[in-house]
Amino acid sequence: MTDLEAPPARRGVRVLRLFSRLNVGGPSVHVILLTAGLEDRGYETRLVVGQESPHEGNLFDLAASKGVVCVAMPGLGREVRPWRDLRALVGLYRMMRRFRPHIVHTHTAKAGMLGRLAARAAGVPVVVHTFHGHVLRGYFGPLTTTLYRAMERRLGASSDVLVAVSDAVKRDLVALGVAPATKIRVIPLGLDLEPLAGVLPRGSLRAEAGVPEGAPLVGIVGRLAPIKDVGTFLRAAAAARVAAPAARFAVVGDGEERARLEAERGRLGLEDSVFFHGWRRDMAAVYGDLDVVVNCSRNEGTPVALIEALAAARPVVATRIGGTPDLLGDGRRGLLVPPGDPGALAAGILDALRRSEPVLARAREGQAYVLAHHSSRRLVDDVDSLYRELLSRPAAAA
16 A cells, blocks of 8 residues: 555545744754655644744745645744733634544644644644753743743643653653653654665855865754854864865754854854855755764754765754764764863864774664654654554544
């Protein structure tokens, strides 16, 4: 049976998927591919999204290319605005009463809170929430963090299943008391990785920054937000340049921290060696030009840029936080360094640039691993199986 020949158990099953904002980033790609893949298997799906912030960019073009129609609900956006949030909650409740979904599946904190409250009020049979990471440690002050943890515990109790994108995220959620381990399933991110696994185009990223073909090029890809700690990347670049003066560095992405980071580049004297590229859609060309890919976040679920870099068989250096050690096999598929340590990050970058046999072996193992474990096909298989299990439970069938 092909995916398009959906069995009766899938036909007519309505899924309402809620997502805070379709900004440029891995969770957005994951949600788009999942929505499209489930449609192909016979589910009737509706994707509701909030408004992204300035400088974040969006992936509505990718959604359109996959045949996914997005329904706008501005109140799902990231910012907490009580009056607008209340209107969004009422709007979601009314939407659920009209659409009558069998499943409401929420992603990210804001959509998770409003969506789960509305779903239970509307009598939706099955409610699922995915943690692509979490904001329960390291994002806010003590009082706000305590409040968010208490809210997630209440919401976790009202959910049928919680999904974590890595074992590390699951361990965190259990340790924080969000839900018992038996209620949390691990379903890793799924992405369209095959285009990155072949011969990649070279030259466009280097040409944009004036980087010679033979110069080592080290890159970081993602949002320019405080939690990503791109400042540590800049300080590591300054340290690495002492030993490798020909090395150049690329920052691919945008966000609220860009102006501050560009000023930091100037203070470090890196104007001629670090280039800010903004958002790029041609990721095959980006990874084709990079010799080493870095992630120095202070918190992550599973970093999509590292999955993509591994699919492209690029050596990676990353901080030992969140789901990153799981992704990198605790060092078997990439170098791990402590967070917030520019010296250790610079040493890791220099080691990766040597392209020794151990470095290349880690890159090869990383490519094989992500192609096997992080494909969009595997993602859709896993979620399809979960939905069918949940719908077969007596409470959902009633």
